[in-house]
Amino acid sequence: MKHRNLYRSFIDGFTNQTAVGQDERFTLLNGPSPGIAGYHHNQVFNRFTSKDSALREIERKDLELQMKKLTYQDDLTNLPNRRAMNKLVENAIVNQVECAVLSIDLDGFKKINDLYGHEKGDLLLGSTGRKLQEIVSGFGVVGRLGGDEFLVFTEKKSTSELEIFANELLRIFSKPIVIGQNSFSISASVGISQFPIHSSSANQLLSAADIAMYRAKKVRGSHFEFYKAKMTEELSRRLLLEQSFSEDLHQNGFYFVFQPQIDRMTNEMIGFEVLSRLNHPTLGNISPFEFIGIAEETENISKLTHHLMTEVFSKVSSWINSFGFSKKVSFNVTPFLLSQKTFFRDLFELLDEYGIPYNQIELEITEETQLKVNQCTLDNMKVCRERGIQIAIDDFGTGFSMLKSLTHFPIDKIKIDKYFIDQLGKDNQTEAVLKSIIFLGQNLNCTVIAEGVEKLEDVEALTEMGCNYFQGYYFNRPLEMDDFEQKYISN
Helix, strand or coil, rough: CCCCCCHHHHHHHHHHCCCHHHHHHHHHHHHHCHHHHHHHHCCCCCCCCCHHHHHHHHHHHHHHHHHHHHHCCCCCCCCCCCCHHHHHHHHHCCCCEEEEEEEEEEEEEEHHHHHCCCHHHHHHHHHHHHHHHHHHHCCCCCEEEEEEEEEEEEEEECCHHHHHHHHHHHHHCCEEEEEECEECCEEEEEEEEEEECCCCCHHHHHHHHHHHHHHHHCCCCCCCEEECHHHHHHHHHHHHHHHHCCCCCCCEEEEEEEEEEEEEECCEEEEEEEEEEECCCCCEEEEEEHHHHHHHHHCCHHHHHHHHHHHHHHHHHHHHHHHHHCCEEEECCCCCHHCCCCHHHHHHHHHHHHHHHHHHEEEEEEEHHHHHCCCHHHHHHHHHHHHCCEEEEEEECCCHEEEEEEHHHCCCEEEEEEEHHHCCCCHHHHHHHHHHHHHHHHHCCEEEECCCCHHHHHHHHHHCCCCCCCCCCCCCCCCEHHHHHHHCCCC
């Protein structure tokens, strides 16, 4: 049997009708067009006595139509809803029709909702729905799944056709969307999956599109991705890592290592940096760049940092009591944490609980902090300085805004990025910048530390430039607590 246009026939059933048709009403009320026999007295009498039941039939059909619209139509945008779109996909796959879905998610919509309120957010969703409907017309069907998620369903389209359409769709978001007196610049992430190329069922097809959409979100601005099998593996890995934060962090493989900071003139340790590590029970050793990024995205960075402070401060407290330890303890703090009063409250409470002097603590911040600074962050850092906690800039010199940081932030220490160390003897211009950083730090009364030092010749060259403090593999790799204690504390 010739294949019917599944989505058009289905959607027409509840988007194009608003009530029972006029012709149908006439038939229900008056019966078929009367012939000669229709004028017979009994026929006329029967016709009038049956009008009540005909009206009830009209009301029943109206009610059925309204129920169908409630079931299959999104009340905010009047687009097909999740149930309707799922049914379209299921019907196509049951009939073995080649089809594709495009999962669309608006980037940053939650922030707009929070800033302007849900009323403006709803208007933005309505406007976006209309724009999508215009561009999708003739290509397929667009529906709203809920929140800021939309879905496009289409049949018998090649990969190249889908790619062309995806680019056209993203052009909707190349210009601000105007709602009243407000103009909203938003981007969209789109994931595309195809049947039967990427799946054998409706659930798999929709899931594949979502996975591809989340991959697209990793690219800044509007972007689309076609589903690839490796994306599922990556998502499974990420979910495993996300679950690592849900229970006991120690049991899930989180631990900490210490790397000493050395005074070249005396060969003594002046302090150490605490570094987070993860040896996952299933995945093995995980790069800090990966799991810390996930901790920030899933809002688990506070939990991880609290765990770090509890474990480390407990150990440092025992060193103070047993060995009179008095060196600096340094650890990284993300821009998010710097803006949270709860983080500093926890920090101060833990320092008091474990009896650690405030002036033994050093917080390392990065260039990203400069980009996200606000008055709350500056106030929190000011309180730290007043209590004796020092502030260090990590990876100094890698961004254009770092010099500005020296005037904005109360800085005590500059840590030169490893990039400059690696260029020693290779690039004269980079060496000139390196000398300038060291000179600048000294004139600002900041301690200057060279990070990532691995070779003796680099140590000697930096010493000649006036840098006497170092951190890197040449002196020692990061050590676990017990090894660090044995080498640098108890002895």
